[in-house]
Amino acid sequence: MDGFEVQIEGCSMNRFSRLLPSARRRVVAAAAAILALGMIGWAVAPILTASPGRDAPRPALWAATTSAPASGIVRVVDVVAHPDDDLYFMNPDIRQSITDGQQLTTVYLTAGEADGRNIDGRNEARLRSLGALPPADRPGYALARQNGIRAAYAQMATGSPTSPWIREAIPTAGGGAAELDVLSARPQVRLLWLEMREAESIHGNAPVSLHGLWDGRVTSIPAQAVADGPVTKAFSYTPAQVVNTLAGILGAIRPTLVRTQDPTPGGDPNADHQDHIYGARFVQAALARYAAEVPASRRPHFTVQTYLGYQSGEFRPALAAGAARLKLQSLLTYGWSGKQDYCGRSPLGCGDRKIDTRPQGYGDWAGTIRYARDTSTSWLLSGPGGSMRAFGVLDGQAAVWNRTGATWSGPHLLGGTGIDQVASAVRLPGGATALFATRTLGSTPADYRREVVYTVQSRAGFGPWRSLSFPDAVSRQASLDISAPAVTVDASGRLHVYVRDGDFTLRERTGRADGTWGPWRHLGGSGVRGNPVAVEVRGRVFVFASTIRSVLAWEAPRPGAEVGPATSTHLPATTLPLTVSASGADARLCFRQPGTGRVMTALVRPAAHGRVLSTLAARDGAQGYGPVAVTAGVLAGRAADGTLAVSGPVGPGWRGSPYRGLFSGEPSVVCDGSSVEVAVVGADARLHTTTVPDPTPGATEHAVAT
Template sequence: MPAFPLFSPGSLLDLPKGTSVSRPVRLLPRRAALAAGSLAVLAGVTSGALLLAGGASTASDVPSRGVPEEVAVKPVRTDGGAVMQIVSHPDDDLFFMNPDTARTIAASRSLTSVYLTAGESDGRNARRQDPQPPADKAAYAEARQNGIRAAYAEMATGNRTSPWDRTSITTAGGARAELDTLRARPGVSLVWVQLREAGSVAGDRPESLRGLWDGRVPELGSQLAAGSPVRDGFAYTKDEVVATVAGLLERFRPTFVRTLDPTPGVRDGDGALSDHQDHMYGARFAQAALERYARTPGHPATGVQTYLGYATGGLPHSLDPATAREKLRSLETYAWLDLEDHCGDPAGCGDRKVAARPAGRDWAQSIRYTRGESTSWLRRGGDGTLYAFGVLDGRLAVWRKPVGAAWTGPLLLPDGGLDGSVTTVALPDGRVAAFGTRTRLDPYRREVGYVVQGAPGGPFGPWRSLGTPEPDDAAGTSDISRPAVLVDRAGALSVFVRDARHRLAVTSGTAGGDWSGWAVAGGSGVHGDPVAVADAAGRGYVFAATADSVLAWTRGALGGTPTGPVATGLPATTVALGAAPDGEGVGLWFRRPDSGDVRVARFAAGSGRPSAVRDVPGSGGYGAVSAEGGRLAARGRAGGLATAPNARGGAWRTAGPLFAGAPAGVADGVAVVGLDGRLLWTATGGPTRIGP
């Protein structure tokens, strides 16, 4: 895998190879002087900063506490790959990506978090119930930065005051951004792009990432934090934001990227966005940058995981109490609960708005992936070859293990834009097909599709689109799930997705290309990704979680249209589901809310209601559970792979690195894809890592 580039000392411009800036970015001068008597200036010379109290400001006249000029940066790379998180606001990562963020830092990996906006809000760093100070957006943006630095320092070193080096770097968009590097752990860094935030969850704010993406404004200006080493304001066009993020990808060369969900959907009641508009459009800018970065020669192949934002608070808690407390501690550090002046900055040492509710709206108790937790991405073809599928650089990555031979791959198929992970099925003639979703950026839409082998053991053909059940992006933000697929003995296929109205939609056809249109299969209040499985006799089952239970659809052994939904009567789950054949029926594996322990419900042949539900002891963690191949595999509490010797449990073993998505299994082994884009295969002989 390519090594990180070395940046020579004294370099003034670190642009990706082949990157050009079409025109100068308009630099807006910092305020040169203050009108006498209009603002009171509180001196903070000993801490190297001034706090401007009184009116709102674009950027305060304060020197950086770091190095004001760009310096040579050598990103730190570890064996487990490099991770980048791209979010819109300070705290998006703490609310929605932790504990994955903390697990990555603990594993000594290179982690860079990129914040697209300053998060300046109304410029008042106070709880709503407290007396409100004068608005100063620059100071509030600085306080939020201080809170993030404290939280990351504490996660990395145990000490929230562990020092950072703050520098100014040139961006590929033509302006400058702030780069903070944790001195004790140089592999941990923060990048502050410092664009203006929308200032409203869903309100009409043209001066925003949303307005810029939709073309309502030609450019979006900056909001510099009070202590930032970036001296001059600027404004970016849409393309310059994409270029800036793509340039950061080239600079840090991640093997794995985390963003929030670019298609979070709308609320069932009033049709309003279910997430903050900055979250959604910041993620879309990240998608566009990743697509551009994927065309950069010589870069390491990159995996992507998206995370559910605000909507996760309305679903059952997915974390056990100890992990939730760990997550909450980082949020409390960020929120500066004790008001101790540990940072020496008059702007404040954290985000007091969050102090009123550090857990958010039940966000601290959960973490959820979107379209990334398939447990069916391992599949054996008719000739005995075992295939593993992932998504790298937005392309389908295929590993192969012929009978009696070693693994080879990955081979990246040519079509791009694929999301998350894929669902696979074996056709009756021995061919393998892989189904997933794909994002097209202009105009924006997400579609369902698949690739299929031309012959058993042969190469996979091009992407075949099945369209989408959504009328357009505006109706529901293109919010469709990863597909679930049933195949009958004659090769007829039924493909299910959750639509933006939280129902199941279905299309039917054959791998050869004759497909029906999308139809509503029923259900309401469906969340997450549906799963499908056939029992030993060929009867089909489809399961989809709601906030309270699970719905089921069933199909006879001779095929036909599945019927349902049936209310299973199951208790609430954490939404992520895994299904596999179990005797003459099937089993559904899920996690108990507020504990992460695994439970299994057994469905007798052809039934949509469980005949038994039992706990699987000793199996805490989060995410989907794989039960294919007669053994259990899941994400353990520490983020690594946890396995049990049989589908009923037994003594769990935890080992291995952090990984993307969910594990998958077959009779002779379990596999995960690491954050470095490599396949880790665990068989009876022990783990073996393969890949580039």
């Protein structure tokens, strides 16, 4: 096949919006005390009044408890390598957590001391040329970055960057100490500084770093002192102490959602900052330790959301202008752009001057947000007699919820650990269900790996996980970054599994109902990014995957045949995530328009004589980001503020209420007779569903420029 005829139109989304209020706050040191962060559960309690001295009475910031939290409570833990990784790569999700009043703790692994010079790039180049660079002051620069982060969070939470904080040193389960900052006006907002030494190099050889610690080139890395900080004890971190410290924090807070950076950003080892990559791998190990050692009766279930780092700037902007402006506002505050006194006239600075030259980051990090591998919308399935199943990943294990009639039960964990956050379900011939995912195994360089796995339903339930391994020809580094699998079944009943490898090409493996699998096939496709998507259309398989500039397609020429080579669809650039469904004899793609967040669709069919036609049209709809789930004219996805937006009839036709908060992963929708079920796994790690009866699209279409 030489090409596709492409017709594009917009998908309308009526959204449930919420106002994003600005926030207030100010940086001061005040005294507070806290119980040690051990492997126990704590719940937030009111902060008592304390005077600013180190010897002031110590209020209890948490009250100890051994029970799991009440239904619907949300506790979020963000773990990043450096001060500003959260603002660049996790916003607007962090802002919305604050807006929703969620209990939010952001953990910074390193002190972010870099070269110890708090000057912007232009001045640094000028001073260097004059031979007048100031001496390095790593404790001082680390404090300036802390000041900027406190100001940015205070502004998001209260509207004022000068809203005061309570700062205190606390012991950790790793045997060291950390600085805990609690926002006085909004005590559910907390910052926790572990102050490990940073690599001070994005890609270079830096043995005294998280990378060196992971690889075993050093046995420990020291903590970096922060000027005027409450932590005065000198100590070091071994690999075990890093994991123990993080597992202790998780055990203390008992989160329902953990946000972290991408531990495997691709075949190129220079794809991201080494602190981001190896810090995230220590977080993975700590999550596994926490899930295994803290009984489920003493903690809630949790989900994990993983974010791309430097790579996110390679793609077109994912956020609409308004959301990008709010994100940039926090970065400007962090960078101390207006030079206001946020921090009591500290001579070391109230923010990070290094980002002054380029506050939007390289490749416009401020204009985008992207999840790593968390883009599956194929996890909700309907069954006979109105039954339904939803699949997710909780505590590092696959989970299933079952609906009989109108009643949901679950979650039931399927066993097997290390399951990555995305699971895709497919109905097999005969009615059984197969569940596909990737699994990360190993906590040392020697055994750290990722593989594609699947489990099949039988009368006794789901069986053990089976590995589909990965081709020997793929480098070990490239195999680490395999995407979430796309799965479909063709007319002959064969299963087709597609993954993108870390070299940004597509791989396929096919299997039969008897459990036999063929070898992995290399399907090529240069520059494949994100997750592929696949669909069966009248017995023929279509596969699509985004590149930076367009979308590639692979098509089976006839029912039951293998897909052919990659072909350009000539579609415009997307924001990366795709969703696909069958529409008559065509495949219907859904994606976001860069820079607007508007949802677009493309009807794709083989083109005669290799001629490709594009007719671009759009329908008015909500701005947002991330993938959209679509069926029977109903769409569900993130609105601009990160909350759920759903198209379809709104009002008396709804049964139940749509979920209004942040959620983990992506929505899924399924048509069940005359109604459509919409489901998300909320930030509370619980399944939330709503039913749209008799869906009808009905939106106004208008032409836009190609």
